[in-house]
Each structure stands twice: as structure tokens, then as C-alpha cells.
Amino acid sequence: MSKRKREEGEMEPREFTNNFDAFSEEISKSWQQISEGFAGKLKAGISSLLPRMVEGLRQADDHDDSVYTGKTGIALLYLQLHTAFQQGDDLATSYQHLKAPLQRLRGRRHTFLCGDAGPLAVGAVVLSKLGRASESQACVDKLHDLHRAALDPGLPDELLYGRAGYLYALLYLKSRLPGVTIDDAVVERVYRCMIESGGTLSKREKSKSPLMYAWHEKNYVGAAHGMCGILCLLMQVTAPWAQQFLHSHIKPSVDYVTQLAFPSGNFPSSLGNSSDRLVHWCHGAPGAIHMLLQAHKVFGDSKYLEAARRCGVVIWERGLLRKGYGLCHGTAGNAYALLTLYQSTKDSKYLYQACKFAEWCLDYGKHGCRTPDRPFSLFEGMAGTIYFLADLLNPETAQFPALYI
Ligand SMILES: [Zn+2]
Numbered sequence: 072m073s074k075r076k077r078e079e080g081e082m083e084p085r086e087f088t089n090n091f092d093a094f095s096e097e098i099s100k101s102w103q104q105i106s107e108g109f110a111g112k113l114k115a116g117i118s119s120l121l122p123r124m125v126e127g128l129r130q131a132d133d134h135d136d137s138v139y140t141g142k143t144g145i146a147l148l149y150l151q152l153h154t155a156f157q158q159g160d161d162l163a164t165s166y167q168h169l170k171a172p173l174q175r176l177r178g179r180r181h182t183f184l185c186g187d188a189g190p191l192a193v194g195a196v197v198l199s200k201l202g203r204a205s206e207s208q209a210c211v212d213k214l215h216d217l218h219r220a221a222l223d224p225g226l227p228d229e230l231l232y233g234r235a236g237y238l239y240a241l242l243y244l245k246s247r248l249p250g251v252t253i254d255d256a257v258v259e260r261v262y263r264c265m266i267e268s269g270g271t272l273s274k275r276e277k278s279k280s281p282l283m284y285a286w287h288e289k290n291y292v293g294a295a296h297g298m299c300g301i302l303c304l305l306m307q308v309t310a311p312w313a314q315q316f317l318h319s320h321i322k323p324s325v326d327y328v329t330q331l332a333f334p335s336g337n338f339p340s341s342l343g344n345s346s347d348r349l350v351h352w353c354h355g356a357p358g359a360i361h362m363l364l365q366a367h368k369v370f371g372d373s374k375y376l377e378a379a380r381r382c383g384v385v386i387w388e389r390g391l392l393r394k395g396y397g398l399c400h401g402t403a404g405n406a407y408a409l410l411t412l413y414q415s416t417k418d419s420k421y422l423y424q425a426c427k428f429a430e431w432c433l434d435y436g437k438h439g440c441r442t443p444d445r446p447f448s449l450f451e452g453m454a455g456t457i458y459f460l461a462d463l464l465n466p467e468t469a470q471f472p473a474l475y476i
Contacts, residue, residue: 085348087391087438091427094420102423105466109426113460116433117152120457123435127447135445136172138189138473139231139399143172144449147193147472148458153200155461165197173210181217182236183243184450184473188214192240196247211251214240218257221264227286228265230300230473237261239304242476259312265305266316269324280327281320290342293351294358294474295399297341298328303362306369307476317369325366328359329378336381337389350389352404352471356382357390360408361474364415376415383412387424395440396432397448398455398472403432406459407471414467422466429463432456 092098128145135141149165172190180186195210217237227233238261245253269282276283276290283290284298291297302325306317332338333347340354349355360382367375390405398404406428413421431438435456443451449458449472462469
């Protein structure tokens with residue numbers, strides 16, 4: 072393809088026009104909660120997508136063990152289905168997908184989404200639910216052992232490949248397996264390491280933000296590689312030793328990110344990038360909104376909620392993505408943003424909007440979207456869409472995976 076052609080190609084709209092009716096008084100009556108009819112639609116959608124996913128996975132890369140695009144992501148989906156429906160053999164199926172990842176831990180990466188911490192954390196939960204306590208404990212022990220690697224000074228701090236991705240796994244286990252002891256000293260060391268690392272880079276770059284982070288020498292802003300994901304996670308640590316950093320380091324850093332918003336309400340993908348293009352969980356408002364809503368919860372300042380509502384506007388307008396239906400850079404991930412906004416505001420407009428995006432996802436494959444590299448995986452493909460549809464059945468408690476503990 073010629074350079075000119077490629078540039079023209081890049082100017083194609085990244086999203087479909089949102090033709091759903093705007094929220095109105097009339098609509099509000101029927102969207103106070105999810106109706107039985109809509110729940111039925113969601114369940115029918117899940118039942119029709121699941122066999123397509125199973126068929127599609129036969130062609131998938133057999134050596135990808137990650138939560139992000141591999142086998143553990145499928146295990147996490149089945150764990151989610153088990154939680155949502157409490158029937159059938161979803162738990163056993165989840166374990167089937169975990170067997171290989173647990174047998175061939177790579178020892179190379181240690182995050183929840185892309186490394187060994189994913190199979191170990193999900194494995195500990197699934198094995199515990201299956202009544203295999205000693206095997207579950209073995210996973211917890213191995214997860215603890217990864218902390219030395221997570222403290223390596225050469226490591227980034229972001230969610231996919233960095234310390235936040237390891238910290239998430241520890242906190243996930245702490246909340247999902249209350250009976251299991253997670254060494255608080257390990258959590259504290261990793262947390263403090265992230266604060267220190269952010270402080271060091273801030274000083275080096277003479278940043279106005281007390282915490283600054285980079286991945287591949289770029290100051291990313293979004294949830295996957297940047298400050299929004301890191302700060303969203305740090306704010307969820309409620310231990311007494313973490314309190315001192317909340318006002319001195321975290322709040323001013325969140326404030327710094329908040330003021331980076333474009334006039335549209337969207338966020339740049341990295342510092343210095345002035346193009347208001349990407350509206351994805353990984354880059355842009357659908358990831359930033361999680362940091363803002365968490366900040367509102369922790370600090371109570373209404374400016375975060377206002378910024379989150381502005382994210383809601385741009386997500387509703389530009390969130391039906393040509394990239395597909397997935398969580399990371401697809402419509403399901405954007406629907407989660409609207410759903411989380413509903414949980415924080417109790418404004419039924421956002422429940423309606425999340426449900427309309429879900430409806431759009433139910434027409435999977437009919438819009439002419441691009442096919443992602445891993446089309447059936449949890450974070451890029453169909454497994455993530457199914458995960459979201461199942462989560463939407465309980466809109467008050469639904470949570471974007473690998474971000475909330
Ligand atoms: Zn993405």
C-alpha cells in the first residue's frame with residue numbers, strides 16, 4: 072500500500088455512527104433496571120456466541136497462556152459464567168483451560184494479564200472452588216515467589232507487563248479468596264516500589280505530577296499501559312500504610328491526568344499527543360473513566376464525576392468501534408465504561424446506554440468490523456464480549472476484569 076493510501080486509510084472513521092435513540096423521559100421508565108425481556112436477550116446471545124467461540128478457539132494459538140489473549144482468559148470467562156449462572160460444568164471447563172498454562176509457567180513475565188500471575192491467580196481461585204485446597208495453596212505460594220522479579224528496577228509499572236499487573240494478582244486473590252493469606256508485606260513492597268518508581272521518573276522529567284510513569288520511553292495515559300490503569304489500582308489499596316500516599320502522591324497525580332482531557336471529554340493516549348482519536352479502554356476515555364470514578368469514590372470531589380460524565384458523552388458518541396466487539400479496544404470495553412458510570416451515578420441513562428452497546432454486540436459480526444488478531448480471546452475478541460454480556464445480567468456488581476479487585 073502506498074504511503075498516501077495508507078494515510079487516507081488512517082483517516083477512515085474509527086467508529087460507527089451511533090443511531091440509537093438518545094435517552095429520554097419516556098425511555099427512562101423502561102430502563103430503571105434490566106427487564107426480564109432484556110435479560111432473556113442477553114442469555115440467548117451468550118448461548119449463541121459460546122459455541123461459535125469454542126469452534127473458533129480450535130484454530131487459536133495453542134501456546135498463548137495469557138489472560139489477555141490466551142487460555143487463561145478463556146478460563147476466566149468460564150469462571151465468570153460459573154459465578155453468573157451457578158450451573159453446568161463451567162468450573163470444570165475453566166480448569167481444563169488452566170491445566171496447560173499451570174504446567175508450563177514461563178518464568179518470564181509475572182503480570183495478571185500477560186504473565187505467570189494470571190494462571191496462578193485464576194488457578195488458585197478455580198482450584199479452591201473445586202475443593203482442591205492444597206493445589207490452590209501451591210498456586211498462591213508460587214505467586215508470592217514472583218515478587219522478587221516484580222521488584223526488579225528495570226521493570227515498568229503499567230498493567231499489562233509491569234508491577235501493577237503483579238500487584239493486581241495479589242489483590243485479586245486477597246478479595247476472591249478471603250481464607251487464603253496474602254503476605255501484606257509483599258503487597259506493601261510492590262506498592263512502595265511503584266510509588267518510588269513514579270516519584271523518581273517525575274523528578275527526572277521535572278513533571279508537575281508527583282508520580283510519572285513510562286512504558287517503552289513513552290508517558291502513556293490510558294488504562295493498559297499508562298497512568299490511568301496504575302492510579303486506578305493504587306487507589307484500591309486500602310491498607311493503613313498506603314494512606315499516607317493518597318493525598319501526597321496519588322491525588323495530585325490523578326488531578327494532573329484529569330486536566331489532560333480534550334474539550335470532547337476524551338483523553339490523549341500519551342503525554343504530548345494532541346490527537347483526539349482513540350476511544351478505547353486501552354487508550355482514551357473508556358480507560359480514564361475508571362480512574363476518575365475510583366478517585367470520586369476515594370476523595371469524594373465532584374470534579375472527578377463531572378470529568379467521568381464528559382467521558383460518558385464521548386464514549387456514547389464515538390464508542391461503537393470498527394475495531395470490533397472486544398474489551399481492550401472494542402465496543403464491550405466501552406460498554407463497561409458506561410456501566411461503571413451507571414454504578415457511580417445511579418443515573419439510568421447510563422444503564423440504557425450500556426444496554427444499547429450490549430444490543431449492538433449481540434449482532435456480533437454483522438457490522439463489518441475488522442477482525443482482531445486473536446478473534447476469540449478475552450481481551451481482543453469474542454470471549455470478552457461474552458464475559459461482558461454475562462456480567463451485565465448483574466449491572467450493580469459488574470466489574471471490568473483485571474482492573475478491579
Ligand atoms: Zn487495546
